[in-house]
Amino acid sequence: MASAKYSKPPQSPPLFTATPESLITDTKRLIEQSRAVQDGIAKNVKKESASFEKVLLPMARDDNKMSLESHIIGFYQAVSTSSALRDASTEAEKIMDDFSIEASMREDIFQLVDAAFNKGEKLDPESQRLLEKDHKGYIRMGLGVPAGPKRDRFKEIKKRLSELSITFQKNLNEEQGGLWFTPEELDGVPKDVISGLKKGDGENAGKVRLSFKYPDLFPTLKYAKNAEVRKKVMIENENKCNQNAPLFKEAIVLRDEAARILGYPNHATFRIEDKMAKTPKTVDDFLGDLRQRLAPGGVDEIAKLKELKAKDLKTRGLENQNDGRYYLWDNRFYDTLMLEQEFSLDQEAIAEYFPLETTIRGMLQIFEELFGLVFVQITGKDRDAISETGKGDDIVWHEDVQVFSVWDDEGEGSGFVGYLYLDLHPRDGKYGHAANFNLQPGFIDENGKRRYPATALVCNFSKPTPKKPSLLKHDEVVTLFHELGHGIHDLVSKTTYSRFHGTSTVRDFVEAPSQMLENWCWTPSQIKSLSKHYSHLSSSYKEAWTESQSESSKSQPPEQMPDSLIDNIVKTRHVNDALFNLRQLHFGIFDMTVHEGESHEAIKNLNVPELYNRLRKEISKLDGPEDLGEGYEWGNGQATFGHLIGGYDAGYYGYLSSQVYSADMFYTVFKKDPMNGKEGRRYRHTVLERGGSQDEMQTLEDFLGRKPSTEAFYQELGLN
Structure with missing residues (x-):
């Protein structure tokens, strides 16, 4: 306490x-x-x-x-x-x-x-x-631009782009699509996922409704044995917000026009000039080099996954369904199967060791130890006491939201740092991914007094039930740690102006601090410290766990994850890594392509869905509906891609380029001893505290003691 x-x-x-x-x-x-x-x-x-x-x-x-x-x-x-x-x-x-x-x-x-x-x-x-x-x-x-028609047109474009962005994101947030399936069609999908789905009546009696929200979508694509079901879900998910397709097209055309009014050859040149990369050529060269290095690995990975698919279909007596191709809707399923069969990676067993609440506590403890922080959850009457209205309910937007006051520990001076909010479960109308939102930035006011920040983590993890807490797969643990990393960046930043606070850095650096922290989720000692089997949380959970087991396996698992399971997790870090990174490259190269038109006419004439799906096929090498004679216009994935409307336009490459910086920082400073508190505090004060208040390259050089290098990044990917 x-x-x-x-x-x-x-x-x-x-x-x-x-x-x-x-x-x-x-x-x-x-x-x-x-x-x-x-x-x-x-x-x-x-x-x-x-x-x-x-x-x-x-x-x-x-x-x-x-x-x-x-x-x-x-x-x-x-x-x-x-x-x-x-x-x-x-x-x-x-x-x-x-x-x-x-x-x-x-x-x-x-x-x-x-x-x-x-x-x-x-x-x-x-x-x-x-x-x-x-x-x-x-x-x-x-x-x-001289005052007159051109400048007026530019202003008109900026206003319309703002409208497009807001409408696009609203459509995504409020998307309510879904599909009805019989439980038999969802064979293989974990029972607790199916039991949480809406039950049908009338014409849908005996069926359950699968939404496109992450807690429904991902387990289905990973575990549904029926390939036709996975295909249907995949294609419908890519078409869930088709009303956004014309908005996306209009946005890229208007961005191009605006850039040309300002004298730039295209929108990408305009966007990148004030980033770390400075020019589109630097970005294109980086993405092109990475694509060349990853492509052979992707082909090898697909060959192994095809073998696994053939073996699986044969085992199930479905050889006649094997046409020798490896489809988009096969990938999550066979990737998961490979992890289970070849690396003994049982995702369900792993999730039992990551109950959401204890995992979050474990993460906060890591940040306490590393950065010299103290997190104090505010509940009950304490909420009333700190609320300006005297009502604790007024300091949250929903009853599920948790609030923490964050402080420096004694070594850092015991001062107040700010407020952290956690909003962790899905609900109608809520933002559908995982993200960190700044609620109030920190700054120095006109009297020289510090104003403290407030930041919110908004996620969509499954809700707890009386028999099971909310349990996280390991990849969800990584996502949570990543977003919490943005939250810490937001909290510990100390800038004079709100404009530069926290994550208000250039886009091709902003992901680096959080990506670096993901490494802790792959470190055996930290995986162990984060883990706690849910049967140890309460007697009722223990009873429910025991009831769910067969007679032969009713002895309670150890409280912390066994080393053998941890080893299996760590071994799989780079399994099918080339395919994962080629997927990121598809997004990055598509983003650059639609924002680097040779002429305004070329952008106006762009067939966006055709480009999106063709690039995916060419870069990721995964087969799709286009290989079944449906052409490349079968889906509008770009219409579901909020990043490219919400600020990552001509900037999605930042997810990959900032990995260069994050790998360099981790390998150089933390790899030998991830829990080195002295280095953690130096990282806090040298990198996180600065926010965007100085050139980000300067921040990196201050921390590394030299210019950044790509060596660790390529070493991590096994591409040296």
Whole structure:
């Protein structure tokens, strides 16, 4: 139990008491405040006297204040159970985006920023970075283009792109598709998955409804023995949001037009110039080199998986179903079967050692030890005590949400760090993947006082039942650790301006800190420390576990995962790795291709589904419906791909390129001793604390003591 000194945070957590009306009212109030700040600067500051303090500092402070409410206003659309609140949040975000576009295209303000920029004042490094980024930002928003029709068109495009992005993500969040199957058709799918599915009546009597949410979708693709069922699920999932297909096409056409108005040859050049990669050529060379290195491994892996498929079908007397091909809908199934048969990897047995709640506690303990933190869960009356309204329910958006106050340990000074929220189970209308959302960034206010951050982990793990807690597969443990890594980045960051807080780094670096932390999930000592067999959690769980076993295997498993099972997990880390990375390459190369058109006409004429599916076939080498005579337009995977609309456009390569940095950091500093607290704290202060407040390459070099290298990355993939 944490000591009393950790019980009274110096700052109340945010409130989640909005109504649909208040979201719109609050948004308009924030905008009016912000507009008044800008109008005041334009009215009272002359170009000759323009300076950082008179022009940029008031706007940065306004950003700080605005961010305390604006992030939460937009957050409701991802988590609220009320469709009216989600709709209002979406509408509010659109109003805010429109204002943001207006503000960033004000000629009068740009003239003053430009004058302050050219003054060459001596500023502290973070303020200098803010000045440079803001100055460049105005130019990238069209203020380098002469006023007139071209600039007006650019503004129109920016507003439409904002609408497209919001609508696209809303369609994904609210997607309610699914398929009805008989339990026989789902043979092989774990019983606890099937028992959790909605039961049918009327024409669907005797059937269960499989949604496309992760807890239903992935176990079906991994375990359903019936290939036709897997094929149907796979194809329907790729077509679950077809209304997004025209929105995606419109977005890439508009992005290309906007980039050309600014004088760039394409959208990718525009997007990448301020990233670590700097040019599309650097990205294309990296992806091309990786593709060349991975392709032979992918072909070898498919050959082995084809053998396994032939053997499996023969064993089941289904040889006539083997046409010698290896399909998209085969891959998760035979990958799982290979892990089970050749590496004795029983995912169900492994999951029994990763109950969600104890796994999270174990992860938080790792972060405590490594980074010098203390996590204190806030429950019951303690919630009432810290809520500004005196009501504990007001500090969460749903009853399932857990809240922690986060502190420095004694060695780090025992100060308050911020708030961490965990929202872990699926529900209707909720964001469908796993992600970290910043609720309130940290910054230094105008009185020099620190404002502390709040951050939320939003996931979709299965809910506990009276007989079983929520149990995680090992890959879900890795996902959870990764997203929690973003949360820690968000919490421990210490920047002057909210603009650079936490994960507000360039996109081709932002994944690196979290990817590095994934290594702890592959370290035997840490796997053991995270594990606890669920039968040891309570007498009722023990009883339920015993009931589920046959007479011969009723002796209770050990409390922590046995070494033999841990060895099996570690051995499988790079099994079928080439195919996994070729899948990532497909996403990255598709993203670059649609944003690197030779001409605007070429982008307008692009057949996007054909390109998406053809590239997948060419890069991953997996067969698809196109090999059954259906052509390449059988699915709209791009319409389900929120990343490319939500900020990773011409940036998805960052998942792969940041692995270069994460592997380098881990191999160089942590591989020998992952729980080295001294290095953990150095990593916290040198990398995580900086956020985006300095050039990310500088951050890396400060930590590594040299320029980063690709050696560890290729070594990890066995491609040296």
